[in-house]
Amino acid sequence: MRHYSIAFASWSSRPMRAFIFAILCFMSMAGLPRLAVSAEPQAWIDSNLEVLVELYRHLHRHPELSFQEEKTAQRMAEEWRDAGFEVTTDVGGHGLVGLLKNGEGPTLMLRTDLDGLPVTEKTGLVYASEATVRGEDGSLTGVMHACGHDIHMTCVTGAAKFLAGQHRDQWKGTLMLVGQPAEERGAGAQSMLADGLFTRFVRPDYAVALHCAPSVPAGGIAYRAGFALANVDSVDIRLFGRGGHGAYPHLSIDPILEAARLVMDLQSIVSREVDPTQSAVITVGSIHGGTKHNVIPDYCDLQLTVRSYTEQVRQLLKTAIERKARSAAEASGAPEPRVEFSEGTPALFNDTALMERVVPVLKNALGESVVFEAPASMGGEDFSQYGRAGVPICMLWLGTVEAERLAGYARLQQPPPPLHSALFYPDAEPTIASGVTSLSSIALDLLSPEETNP
Ligand SMILES: [Zn+2]
Ligand SMILES: [Zn+2]
Structure with a gap:
């Protein structure tokens, strides 16, 4: 598959x-x-x-x-x-x-x-x-x-x-x-x-x-x-920033930093929010943002695969991923992120x-x-x-x-x-x-x- x-x-x-x-x-x-x-x-x-x-x-x-x-x-x-x-x-x-x-x-x-x-x-x-x-x-x-x-x-x-x-x-x-x-x-x-x-x-x-x-x-x-x-779910996240010159970050909002924060934070969902006796996985399989050393881009994209067994854990993961993405954006003063879940295999x-x-x-x-x-x-x-x-x-x-x-x-x-x-x-x-x-x-x-x- x-x-x-x-x-x-x-x-x-x-x-x-x-x-x-x-x-x-x-x-x-x-x-x-x-x-x-x-x-x-x-x-x-x-x-x-x-x-x-x-x-x-x-x-x-x-x-x-x-x-x-x-x-x-x-x-x-x-x-x-x-x-x-x-x-x-x-x-x-x-x-x-x-x-x-x-x-x-x-x-x-x-x-x-x-x-x-x-x-x-x-x-x-x-x-x-x-x-x-x-x-x-x-x-x-x-x-x-x-x-x-x-x-x-x-x-x-x-x-x-x-x-x-x-x-x-x-x-x-x-x-x-x-x-x-x-x-x-x-x-x-x-x-x-x-x-x-x-x-x-x-x-x-x-x-x-x-x-x-x-x-x-x-x-x-x-x-x-x-x-x-x-359960297999795919998640696409776009974190928005405000592009600009890499030398003047104070004039921009950096979506790469948002993404870095989010990748780390996502890993706390399974370790801190899911019942330790239940199984779950969150993997960030792809992260793409920017074009050049000295340009802060407008956005950064992440792709996740999310696994669980029960419907309860599946829903918990969904809600937590959305919350973490919003909070990464908010911490940077960035606009609301876009988080899309694709219907996966049960x-x-x-x-x-x-x-x-x-x-x-x-x-x-x-x-x-x-x-x-x-x-x-x-x-x-x-x-x-x-x-x-x-x-x-x-x-x-x-x-x-x-x-x-x-x-x-x-x-x-x-x-x-x-x-x-x-x-x-x-x-x-x-x-x-x-x-x-x-x-x-x-x-x-x-x-x-x-x-x-x-
Ligand atoms: Zn196969
Ligand atoms: Zn097969």
Whole structure:
């Protein structure tokens, strides 16, 4: 996600490294985990993995930016129609919905995102993306699936094929596949909902999604019940002054000094105003003012990202930021500042009852030792919008890097390349195998023929 750069900044933090190290130690004691158990999906995956990896490589080679996912959506629609789903395209942009009704029973939504990022790939893989796009300033930049959305598409498609194929007698209900555009802009879920995702089609009883996690060993899954990802708000502040000559500051009002005061003061909100047991972040990511050494400018601009979990803390941060900006201006005798909040992504709350049901299924399907609880993070994901619309949701972190490769990074005391890095790449085979196994097993459980009351 563009300015929401997801989740895993904190995963490379010291506690997280220790956490990963502990996992790796545990795994090396236990022998490296391999996908196992869950005989049915596993047997199917063994004979279909090659085709799925081919699909993955195709998607990886042909990424498209947010709201431009035309060919990606076309390919997904073909795959899902092939599998037997009734597919509607152009839902909220290039979004698509695939439905397969298989008797009476609950509806399970499996969501994948479709978009890539303006990142020039540097992985050196034979199937690396060579796609480019021209930016607003006319410069050429690469396009890459640097957030693993190509893996998500492949896993949802794999599970769809498994469930729609010879295994229809093992479940009852409706499968709803959602291909969502523009996740990286935090906008696609909202645009699909606004286009009637839950009214024109069907309101699901559950929604499940995977997201790649480069710090989690491939073959495994990490989960977090309750709040897992944060409210993400963007704030634009313009502090006004009165421009003049740098040699005669007494004849001007200096907005750079106002900004300096404000940047420091903002940091006291989290440390002094938010309940210490609650989580919040305020980061000033950009500050621009002035043109030259000896000119005091008329204004200075700041851009902030603001993170929280609860609505109460979110409101507190908003009010405090406005107050701090006004007081920085007032202290300088400057005019009222302009403070604009952009509607962000709401916090992602994984339904606790659904998670309680899903975790044992995953442990059974993948193996007890490779399914573990993850810490919450201050990243953001607009999958949260489906939860906010009243559907119990469950987003899981899919391990993407083989344990041996993670151990190599650990030896170098380096975190693996994070999401959005030009060097990020999943180990496709084990990642896709565990992703398809996970989604299929969850579907077989939630849509089990005995299930009558979701
Ligand atoms: Zn992303
Ligand atoms: Zn993503």
